[in-house]
Amino acid sequence: xxxxxxxxxxxxxxxxxxxxxxxxxxxxxxxxxxxxxxxxxxxxxxxxxxxxxxxxxxxxxxxxxxxxxxxxxxxxxxxxxxxxxxxxxxxxxxxxxxxxxxxxxxxxxxxxxxxxxxxxxxxxxxxxxxxxxxxxxxxxxxxxxxxxxxxxxxxxxxxxxxxxxxxxxxxxxxxxxxxxxxxxxxxxxxxxxxxxxxxxxxxxxxxxxxxxxxxxxxxxxxxx
Numbered sequence: 001x002x003x004x005x006x007x008x009x010x011x012x013x014x015x016x017x018x019x020x021x022x023x024x025x026x027x028x029x030x031x032x033x034x035x036x037x038x039x040x041x042x043x044x045x046x047x048x049x050x051x052x053x054x055x056x057x058x059x060x061x062x063x064x065x066x067x068x069x070x071x072x073x074x075x076x077x078x079x080x081x082x083x084x085x086x087x088x089x090x091x092x093x094x095x096x097x098x099x100x101x102x103x104x105x106x107x108x109x110x111x112x113x114x115x116x117x118x119x120x121x122x123x124x125x126x127x128x129x130x131x132x133x134x135x136x137x138x139x140x141x142x143x144x145x146x147x148x149x150x151x152x153x154x155x156x157x158x159x160x161x162x163x164x165x166x167x168x169x170x171x172x173x174x175x176x177x178x179x180x181x182x183x184x185x186x187x188x189x190x191x192x193x194x195x196x197x198x199x200x201x202x203x204x205x206x207x208x209x210x211x212x213x214x215x216x217x218x219x220x221x222x223x224x
Contacts, residue, residue, distance in 0.1 A: 001156045009052050013088060027153070030190055038187030038195050042073040043094040043104050045133040046084035048113065054080045055117040055136070057096070059188035060156070069163040071143055074156045080113050082150075082157055089147035090131040094139040096186045104186070130165040140169040140183055150222075 004017040008027050020096040022027050032167075033039075042061035046054045058081070061075035071148060085091050096104045107117040118125055118134070125134035128144050135142045145161030153158040180197060187195040204221045211219045 012035075033188075034190035037189050039189075041096045041104065041186055041188050043096050043100075043107070043136060044073060044081050044085075045079050045092045045094060045118075045136065045141065046090070046149070047082045047088055047133045048080070049087040052114055053116045053118055053134070055121075055123065056081050057104050057108050061093070064160060069143075069166075070148060070160055071145065071163060072158055074153070074158050076156045078157075080111075082159065083113070083160055084145055085161075086150065088132065090133055091145050091147070091159075092128055092131060092133045092135050093143040093145060093161075094136040094224055095141040095143075095183065097140050097184045098186055099184070100136070100138055101186045101194060125196045126164070129167070135167065140172045141178070142167040175194075 003019045003022040004014065006022060008023070008031070015021045018031075023031075023098045038139050039059045040061050044054075044056055044058055044136055048054065056079065058073040058075065060076075062072060064070050064072050071094070081091070103121045103123055105119045107123075108119070109117075111117060111120065117123070124137040126137040128135050128142070131146065135144075143161075143163045144165040144167075146164050148160045150157050150159050150160050168178060172178050174182065181200060184196060187197070189195055201223045203223045206219065
């Protein structure tokens with residue numbers, strides 16, 4: 001099917017049909033980041049081969065395995081974080097809570113490689129347990145990672161790290177797990193948009209033993 005619009009329209013009066021190759025890279029970026037929301041933020045601390053500190057947010061981020069635990073973040077182009085992780089094979093993902101959102105955003109500035117974002121944003125450091133890069137002291141949780149692999153994808157590099165140490169603040173721990181409301185994570189939207197968690201509800205995962213023999217939707221779990 002051909003694309004319905006050669007560029008993003010101001011108003012959309014009929015469904016958009018798009019072959020991404022018909023739009024400019026930036027237009028595709030804004031469309032994709034407007035649809036894939038909300039996204040968690042990896043506030044990645046790293047150290048260069050020469051010992052220079054770096055702290056930068058990456059909103060293409062998620063968990064990809066649990067045994068052993070692995071996470072990924074994606075870097076568009078070759079930025080300081082990617083250079084540092086390639087050289088030293090270590091990094092820390094600091095989870096961003098709402099009380100740190102302004103400082104996190106400030107560290108997204110395109111500082112030169114020898115500038116220390118910790119110092120610029122007046123961010124206190126805490127030593128890590130298993131890796132060289134320091135943690136953001138005020139963050140409520142940290143994932144210390146050893147590089148597993150870097151996968152080139154389009155104009156980006158997907159960095160996959162094995163989580164070798166996890167730190168969680170007692171303030172966000174309730175009944176054996178992290179309470180997402182207490183973690184209060186910042187969610188990335190498109191452009192300069194951010195969000196926080198809204199309504200939290202539970203929806204049990206169905207099992208075949210619960211569904212077998214039914215007509216279908218009568219056994220579908222409902223949100224509580």
